Each structure stands twice: as structure tokens, then as C-alpha cells.
Amino acid sequence: MLNLFVILLLAAAASASERIINGNNAPSATFAPWQVSLQRYGSHFCGGSLISKYYVMSACHCLQKNNVYVIMGTTDYRYPYQSVYADNFFCHSSYNSNTMDYDYSMLHLSQQAATGSTNKISTIYVADREYPSGTQALITGWGLTVGGGNNLPTQLQYGYTNLMSAASCRSSWGVATITDRMQCAGGSNAVDACQGDSGGPLAVYDGSYWVLVGNTSWGSPNCDTGVPSMWSKNYAVRDWIYYYSGV
Template sequence: KRFNDDLQILPATFLVRSVPVCGQAPLNTRIVGGQESSPGSWPWIVSIRPGERGKDHVCGGSLINEQWVLTAAHSDGDLVYVYLGRHNYNDPNPNQVERKVITMKRHPQYDDVFNEYDMALLKLDSPVPFSQYIYPVCLASGGSSVHAGVSAWVAGWGYTQEGNFTFPNTLREVSIPIIGDNQCKCAIPFFLPPDTLCAGLQEGGKDTCQGDSGGPLVVKEGTRWVQVGVVSIGQGCGRAKSPGVYSEVSLYEEWVKNETTSGNTPGFVSLYKTTKSLHLLFFTLDFFLLLEYSFLLRYLYFYQNEVLLLLFFYAE
């Protein structure tokens, strides 16, 4: 880590094809914890590798439709091969598909000094077939919100420990909570780009690391998995009071749609996730607001003449 193919009829009879129910992972039974993942748990995860076949994994990414992968802009520009449906780091399997990258589109405002707009799209040389092991993730749409404390998941083939420069044999996964912006700004000792969100544990120990860059940070919404972040930067790996920083996917909906003109439109999902405590807080506030509103209505009903007199007096 790094310093059902539906047709929707639109006005004017334009037809837009969207990804068939994105974010499905029928082989995923994860609830809590961090461990080696089982094959097919994260069917959108991809391993991106440079140059010649057999080269080491350099970063992760996520499949967002049959021909496009979302990753980080700071990933090496010499990204040539993408492996989908992979579980073991080097060993192929019958569910695996390999594609060549023909175009890398970094966000036009990407700043490699401050890591702003750290988002990129990779176009594959041909569409990939969907299966239980290869399937596109949903993306958080513009205006989506994920509150502090919500559990998110991240997976990748990155280093498992800071300073240990070896990749794991299999895909690893970990569950970490979203962290509020203010807490993150206090914890991060460098400039925090405004288009980011943070996730991690106060005590450390669970995090992304080198090799996980570009991978997806996802949350569960009903039966679907929705990507809310792209692994971007961080201070070391798994350090206490040092959360990971992720590019916030919901801020890029328009750009992603404009760039992914071939294939089905990526599936965007409106997301508003809170913790149980926040749900209780909002319910309590709504209850007291309703009480206050009812008292106001009763007052106006019983004292309407006095209210009208006061309004007349102030109008004069």
C-alpha cells in the first residue's frame, strides 16, 4: 500500500442495457472476521499483472461489466494482463479467465503527488463470460452515503504484513469498519484528498497493504455487494490509529458511465448505510419531532384567534 440483461426504455426511444443484477456472490457466506477467502467469494476481484505472462501481481481491481475493470490510477501504467476467477496466486484453475488490457483510462484530474482522483478504468480486449466465479460488482451511485461504523470488506493478494515482501498463496479477505472523515483527518499525517473515505480498526492489525491497491472496498446491501471504495493510499500496513484511505466510488458515477461506452452500463446502486445506533438515533429524533409537530398543531387549533391577533399586530 502505497505511500437477466434488461432493456430499459428511455425518452426519445433510446435503449440502454445495464448489467444484469450486479453484486451477486452466491458462493460468499462471509459474516465477520478476516481470513483466507474461499473460491468464488468475491467474483468481481481481478489480479492485474504487467508485461509477460507469469509476471507477479501488481495490483487489484474490480469487474464492473463484461469488458471494464475499475482500479487505482496510481497502479503501474504497464498493466497488460487481467486474471478473473482466480483464487490461488500462481496456480490456474478451470474457472479462470485471462484477458489483455487494451486501454487504461486514468481520471483526467488524477494528481500523483497528492493522490487525488486516484481512479482508473481498464478496457479488456474482449468481453468475459459471467459465472459463479466471475461476476460484476455493483457501484455506489452519486449521493450515496456510508456512515462510520458500517462494516466493509476488502480482498486482495497484497502483502499480509508490513515489511514482509511476499505475496500470499491465496486471495485474502478482511472486514473493517468505515471511519468518519474527521477521525480520519486526525489520524492521517499527510494531506487527505477530499474524494476519499477511510476504513480500519483503531487498534490496527487488519488493513490492506502493497499489492492490494486498486482493489474494491465493498458493503452488503440486501443480497447485493456494493463497491464504495478503491484501495488508494495509507501509512504503512495495519498500524494502530492509521486507517486505510480509499477513493470514494460514488463521486465518480458520471465519469465511469461516460467512459464505459462499450458493453452494458455498470450497475449503480443508491446506498445509505448507517449503524444500528444511528438508526436508533434517527428514529428517536423523528419521534420527538413528530411530538413537537403534534403539540404545535394542537396549540394552533385551540389558540387560533390569539395567533391571528398576534400576526395582525406584527403585520401592522
């Protein structure tokens, strides 16, 4: 069952990428200034998060090694505040495309991101601890707004969801292949990620700053908000992230 789901998800991602179901237009570029669009030949295919001036966190199943540009500082991916060529890529060596375990990647920018006083582009902290079930989290992206749709929104979408425990998630899906590298969230018939949001952020507000808890990985092939979705959990591979990015 899971393998079939993954095949369906990846097929959809190949043609469109992932989006926010039941989301809203982000009010400005400063709303989620770490959000980036990954593009080839001017087309959005995945999301990502700026974790330093030179590194973007994303998902391994998004990995494209040629002609990838990172679009930053905008709510409309067609009109970037900054566009930077990605000149190197790192996928976690334990990534399994059948189970989606270790679905992590990083991109190195050929020039530094223009973070500064405009606040349109900003880095986000990477989680150094696990957050409990029930914690509210923000998801953002340019993925499909309707499961099974064809058109990506040009405006950045956002929505709020709640983290779930792995045990509750396994019960919802009826599969045992939800691993410690997967952060489950949603399943409350509210909002969800969809094709085109892949690699994008799952962020938690930790009192005074935002924290990147996970990267959009997999979920229902028709983006059903009644079942939870999965993000690759950054805390689980914190040493790997630090080794490559230094943050």
C-alpha cells in the same frame, strides 16, 4: 509528511503491490467473484474489480499501459479461470500523484469476462450513494500479509473493516489533504490493506447485493493497522465512471 508517506507507499507498490494484514484465505472463487489480479509477465502488481463484462475498476497509481493481463475467477492468481488482455486504460484527468487525490482508473478488456453459471466471475455494482461511518466493509486482495515483507500470498486474502468519516480520518492522520474523493476505513488494530492490494475493492453488502464503495489507494507505509487507510471513493466520481464504462 503526506508527500513522504506517498513516496514510501509508491516505492513499496512498485516492488510488490498491496495485501490484507490479519486477513484469512478466501474460501472459494465465488466468495468475491468481482476481484481480479492485474499482472505483467505473470507477476501480480495490483488488484481491481470487475464492474461490467468489459471494464475493471482500479487505482490510477497502478496504471501500467503495456502487457497487462486481467486474471479472473480464482483464489490463486497463478491459476486463472480466465485471463484477458487489457487493451485500453483510463486514468482520471485530475489525479494528483503527490496527494493521491482522484486515484481512479479503469481498464477495458479485449474480450468479455466469462460471467455465468459457475459464479466464479461476477460483476459488482458501483456505489451510487455514500455509506455512513461505521458501516462494515469487506476488503480483499493478494497484497503483503506483513508490513515490510517481501512475499505476496498466492491465495486471495480477505478481512472486514469499518468505514470512517473524513473528519475522524483527518484527526487520525493529522493532515488536511484527505479529500472528498477518499473513503477512509480501518484504524481499529484489526485488518488493513498493504502493498499489493492497491486498486482492489472495498465492498459493502447492501441488503441483497454487494456494492463497490472504493478502490485501495494509500495508507501507512508499514501497513500499521492502528491507523486508517484510504480508498478512492467511487460515489464521488460516479458520472466519470458511467461516462467511460456505461455502468
